[in-house]
Amino acid sequence: MFKISLIAAGLLICAAAAHAQTLSDLRGRYAIAPSSQIAFSVGQVGGGGINGRFSRFSGAFELHPDNVARSNINIELEPASVQTGEPRVENFLRSDAVFDVAAHPTITFRSTRVRQDGPNSAVIEGTLTARGITRRETFHATLAGRDGRALAFHVVGDVFRSPYGMDVGTPLYSNVVHFDMMLRGQRR
Amino acid sequence: MRLRPKAASLNRNRAVYWKNDAMLRNSRLSYGLVAILFHWAIAILFLGQIGLGYLTQATADDPRLQFNLYQWHKSVGFLILLLALLRLGWALSGAKPKPVAGTSVSEALAARIAHSTLLAMTILVPLTGWAIASTSPLMIPSFAFNLVLVPDLPLARSDEAEALWSNIHAVLAYASGILAAAHAGAALYHQFARRDGTLMRMFTPSRNTGPGKRPAP
Numbered sequence: 247m248f249k250i251s252l253i254a255a256g257l258l259i260c261a262a263a264a265h266a267q268t269l270s271d272l273r274g275r276y277a278i279a280p281s282s283q284i285a286f287s288v289g290q291v292g293g294g295g296i297n298g299r300f301s302r303f304s305g306a307f308e309l310h311p312d313n314v315a316r317s318n319i320n321i322e323l324e325p326a327s328v329q330t331g332e333p334r335v336e337n338f339l340r341s342d343a344v345f346d347v348a349a350h351p352t353i354t355f356r357s358t359r360v361r362q363d364g365p366n367s368a369v370i371e372g373t374l375t376a377r378g379i380t381r382r383e384t385f386h387a388t389l390a391g392r393d394g395r396a397l398a399f400h401v402v403g404d405v406f407r408s409p410y411g412m413d414v415g416t417p418l419y420s421n422v423v424h425f426d427m428m429l430r431g432q433r434r
Numbered sequence: 435m436r437l438r439p440k441a442a443s444l445n446r447n448r449a450v451y452w453k454n455d456a457m458l459r460n461s462r463l464s465y466g467l468v469a470i471l472f473h474w475a476i477a478i479l480f481l482g483q484i485g486l487g488y489l490t491q492a493t494a495d496d497p498r499l500q501f502n503l504y505q506w507h508k509s510v511g512f513l514i515l516l517l518a519l520l521r522l523g524w525a526l527s528g529a530k531p532k533p534v535a536g537t538s539v540s541e542a543l544a545a546r547i548a549h550s551t552l553l554a555m556t557i558l559v560p561l562t563g564w565a566i567a568s569t570s571p572l573m574i575p576s577f578a579f580n581l582v583l584v585p586d587l588p589l590a591r592s593d594e595a596e597a598l599w600s601n602i603h604a605v606l607a608y609a610s611g612i613l614a615a616a617h618a619g620a621a622l623y624h625q626f627a628r629r630d631g632t633l634m635r636m637f638t639p640s641r642n643t644g645p646g647k648r649p650a651p
């Protein structure tokens with residue numbers, strides 16, 4: 247019995263060491279792969295709501311597992327690539343009622359501060375620019391998987407849309423846009 | 435309890451109360467206050483609602499404005515439906531004033547048909563609008579005046595069903611607009627060409643006449 251716990255303890259220490267070892271292995275610069283998912287949802291009164299995603303985006307992140315604060319990310323997406331499964335909703339979102347893609351073809355996010363808040367997770371603060379308006383927003387990233395030179399982060403965050411001049415439809419539709427992203431990085 | 439003194443004062447004012455009651459209800463000769471208020475409130479809302487409905491189709495180049503107009507249109511539409519149902523109940527439970535003196539049988543029949551049709555349209559047009567919202571795959575909630583969440587009718591959603599109800603809604607709405615114009619024209623003709631007081635009796639509540647009459651105090 248004593249023997250078994252010793253072995254178990256030994257295994258745990260090895261696992262922890264391997265974990266630390268591999269985390270610092272992750273250091274580097276990654277391009278955000280097209281296989282990533284940038285999904286969002288906006289609730290509506292009575293339940294349900296609009297679920298959509300953006301299919302065209304690009305970006306990169308830099309990971310510093312030993313000094314997480316040095317990590318950073320930037321991402322640029324094309325709101326014209328919004329998909330909701332309903333063309334009338336998509337055209338409405340592209341119009342000047344919401345994204346105004348003719349005047350503002352990109353939405354960008356640039357991190358300004360990354361702070362580790364768990365063994366595999368971090369809080370990302372940065373500036374979001376949409377419809378020509380730039381504001382400070384916060385997202386939460388959790389390491390979701392890794393495979394050789396690729397890794398994935400699950401990133402979530404809530405953004406109020408009214409400050410960006412996209413308040414149309416409130417309060418029928420929530421002012422809060424919930425982002426749920428799976429960002430896959432390919433090491434450069 | 436606070437209710438007591440109020441009830442007592444109601445009793446004391448019983449005589450006045452009866453008199454008011456006679457003014458609220460229709461008599462065989464004239465409209466009561468309730469019918470008059472229903473008529474003008476619904477007439478104004480209904481005509482404005484046709485204009486608002488038209489604007490929802492004319493503002494496609496300003497999607498934000500169009501979206502907001504749609505929500506106003508739906509809110510006002512539900513208000514009309516509510517008022518129209520209450521009015522129907524009131525109309526069925528009371529007297530229908532006889533046509534003014536000097537009206538021919540065919541005129542009276544035309545007026546009767548026009549009134550019943552208009553009354554029906556104030557219920558059917560919003561119901562068909564409700565059907566559009568309920569069959570639309572967009573599933574935009576009906577949140578009347580941002581206060582009351584109106585559930586959808588149990589209808590199957592599809593682009594085809596939405597288009598069908600849109601067409602029915604538009605035809606019924608514009609047709610009842612034409613009928614309302616003819617109806618208003620007839621009222622003006624009676625009042626100003628025939629000078630038979632038809633329009634005035636839609637403004638002045640009945641007073642102690644017909645079966646609504648109560649003994650004077």
Ligand code: HEM
Nearest residue numbers: 483484487488491508511512514560563564566600604607
């Ligand atoms: C008495 C009440 C109502 C009137 C008089 C009315 C009248 C109209 C009119 C004139 C139009 C324009 C039709 C066209 O040009 O194609 C319209 C469109 C519309 N109305 Fe109403 N409406 C009423 C109530 C409602 C209600 C209660 C709803 C929904 C809850 C509604 C939903 C709509 C919708 C969705 C359209 C756009 C149809 C389309 O896409 O072509 N309406 N209405």
Ligand code: HEM
Nearest residue numbers: 469473477480481525549552553556614618621632633636
């Ligand atoms: C704005 C122009 C309008 C005018 C000048 C007008 C005038 C009148 C008058 C004078 C009467 C009384 C007729 C009688 O002596 O028996 C009447 C009755 C009636 N009107 Fe109008 N009206 C107008 C618009 C409308 C509209 C838009 C509706 C419905 C959508 C409507 C629905 C009715 C109905 C149902 C009655 C029968 C009486 C009742 O049940 O209250 N009217 N109207």
